[in-house]
Amino acid sequence: WYQRRVAIPTIVRMCAANGFKHIILGVDGLFSTPACSAYIREEGCVGGILLTASHNPGGPDGDFGIKYNVGNGGPAPSSITDAIYKRTLEINTYKILDPIQLDISKLGNVTLETEGGSVEVSIVDGVQVHRELLRTIYNFSDIKSYLSKRQETGDAMSGGMGNSLVE
Secondary structure: HHHHHHHHHHHHHHHOOOOHHHHHEEEOOOOOOHHHHHHEEEOOOOOEEEEEOOOOOOOOOEEEEEEEEEEOEEEEEHHHHHHHHHHHHHOOOOOOOOOOOOOOOOOOOEEEOOOEEEEEEEEEEHHHHHHHHOOOOOHHHHHHHHHHHHOOOOOOOOOOHHHHHHH
């Protein structure tokens, strides 16, 4: 799986080398887009990098893309993405840490040491904040009662939302 084996460690290494002090990842690299948006808002992040096949498909097999969400959790406006693209045309060097071993299959924190100091990598439950947000909007008990009397199918389009459907 390209984004978990290659992209996530590369992005972590680049963020750490460029001064980020705290990086948050979903366990196994999974966050649904709504969960990621909720985390960005809840944690007060400057933004979030979402790796998804549904946006800007590219990568070795045409099934990988990158989306950037800003501090309010929503997609970056075109003024920001245009500025990012313009900047990419000027890049001739970049900073990146040496390869690291990062097990993202377990919840917890990992500290990386860089020339600029320590960087904390938090591996979190990508469903938890979103679930708590949804509990303020929906009555899960009523929904469960309703669904227990019917046969329903949920389709997460093979995305990270599948974990939320189970929860």
